[in-house]
Amino acid sequence: MNSKRILLSPPHMGGTEQTYIAQAFQDNWIAPVGPHIDLFENRLVDLLGEKRQVVALNSGTAAIHLGLQLLGVQKGDVVLCQSLTFIASVNPVLYLGATPVFIGSEKETWNLCPIALEEAILNRLENGIQPKAILVVHLYGMPAKMNEIIALSKKYNIPILEDAAEALGSSYQGKPCGTFGDFGVFSFNGNKIITTSGGGALLCHSEIDKKKAVFLASQAKEDAVHYEHTQIGYNYRMSNVSASIGLGQLEVLSEHIQHRKQNHLFYKQLFENLSEVTLHQEPSENFISNHWLTVIQLASFEQREALRLHLEKYNIESRPVWKPMHLQPLFQDNLYFGDDFANILFDNGLCLPSGSNLSEEDFNRIKEAIRSFFI
Numbered sequence: 001m002n003s004k005r006i007l008l009s010p011p012h013m014g015g016t017e018q019t020y021i022a023q024a025f026q027d028n029w030i031a032p033v034g035p036h037i038d039l040f041e042n043r044l045v046d047l048l049g050e051k052r053q054v055v056a057l058n059s060g061t062a063a064i065h066l067g068l069q070l071l072g073v074q075k076g077d078v079v080l081c082q083s084l085t086f087i088a089s090v091n092p093v094l095y096l097g098a099t100p101v102f103i104g105s106e107k108e109t110w111n112l113c114p115i116a117l118e119e120a121i122l123n124r125l126e127n128g129i130q131p132k133a134i135l136v137v138h139l140y141g142m143p144a145k146m147n148e149i150i151a152l153s154k155k156y157n158i159p160i161l162e163d164a165a166e167a168l169g170s171s172y173q174g175k176p177c178g179t180f181g182d183f184g185v186f187s188f189n190g191n192k193i194i195t196t197s198g199g200g201a202l203l204c205h206s207e208i209d210k211k212k213a214v215f216l217a218s219q220a221k222e223d224a225v226h227y228e229h230t231q232i233g234y235n236y237r238m239s240n241v242s243a244s245i246g247l248g249q250l251e252v253l254s255e256h257i258q259h260r261k262q263n264h265l266f267y268k269q270l271f272e273n274l275s276e277v278t279l280h281q282e283p284s285e286n287f288i289s290n291h292w293l294t295v296i297q298l299a300s301f302e303q304r305e306a307l308r309l310h311l312e313k314y315n316i317e318s319r320p321v322w323k324p325m326h327l328q329p330l331f332q333d334n335l336y337f338g339d340d341f342a343n344i345l346f347d348n349g350l351c352l353p354s355g356s357n358l359s360e361e362d363f364n365r366i367k368e369a370i371r372s373f374f375i
């Protein structure tokens with residue numbers, strides 16, 4: 001196969017990134033401080049709402065780590081985590097010595113199931129444990145059922161960390177994803193809807209929280225002329241060069257979202273008359289996905305694997321739905337609340353090429369490959 005490989009979600013530069021980078025070089029701001037970091041944060045605030053505070057960091061994982069720490073998560077605490085996610089959602093729970101308790105997915109959005117969540121809360125309370133946080137994910141850009149989840153958060157007084165790493169530009173009931181939780185997280189890794197080559201952001205709701213996050217992200221240096229420390233810090237700030245890429249990327253974010261939505265429509269039409277294929281799509285107008293990845297469910301594991309290998313023959317990348325955390329060997333001793341829907345999604349779900357830079361030729365190749373599989 002000598003045709004170029006079609007990837008799941010490659011980086012897509014807009015064109016002005018290098019202008020910002022050149023500026024950074026010219027002014028010698030080649031450091032984890034600099035004007036482009038502030039500007040990048042301000043532009044994100046413009047996008048997410050005036051009253052928000054954004055801290056640019058060097059990964060989404062770092063943002064989750066700091067968010068959990070600011071929620072007071074400590075060694076021995078329980079964090080209630082959506083099981084169907086990427087490992088980066090949960091690794092920071094382990095960094096803090098806390099214990100993840102996993103929650104299954106509901107069938108409409110594939111995200112955190114409110115019924116299973118309440119079951120888990122009640123079970124932990126019965127055992128004398130007050131869970132420290134709820135970690136909800138908008139997987140593949142699809143907003144979770146935030147109304148129900150926020151109601152439980154209030155009822156049982158458990159704060160929310162909202163992992164919107166895949167959901168920049170998604171919204172629920174007209175409000176941007178990432179702004180619902182006590183803290184929100186975005187990622188700008190190379191495969192996300194916009195990239196800084198590697199980076200993330202923590203969304204806070206007060207200036208005090210932002211100050212604390214910046215403090216912890218820059219080695220927790222106390223106010224003194226010498227280096228003075230009273231607590232553990234991290235080296236988590238975004239670099240000014242990465243922020244330069246981010247500024248260029250923000251200029252094309254809405255275009256990227258448009259492209260991803262068009263991809264979704266393309267697949268929707270392609271699978272329209274195939275009863276064995278179920279598309280992951282918004283359950284109602286309250287949910288607006290950025291369609292970071294378009295994902296389908298096939299009739300069985302065998303059919304999913306056959307399609308994946310078939311696409312591979314056409315040099316087209318696809319990938320099974322993320323393996324739920326409660327099925328990971330790393331978490332074999334952790335509790336799980338929920339039914340087997342997440343397991344089924346892992347068995348028969350497939351993520352399809354969803355880049356914002358798919359060409360007409362790419363679409364034709366994908367169409368041909370998929371059609372030839374189903375005839």
Ligand SMILES: *Cc1c(COP(=O)(O)O)cnc(C)c1O
Pocket residue numbers: 058059060061062085086088089137163165166186187188189198199200
């Ligand atoms: C990408 C991702 C992260 C982590 O982001 P990094 O920037 O790669 O550290 C966290 N959660 C989810 C759901 C992700 O997809």
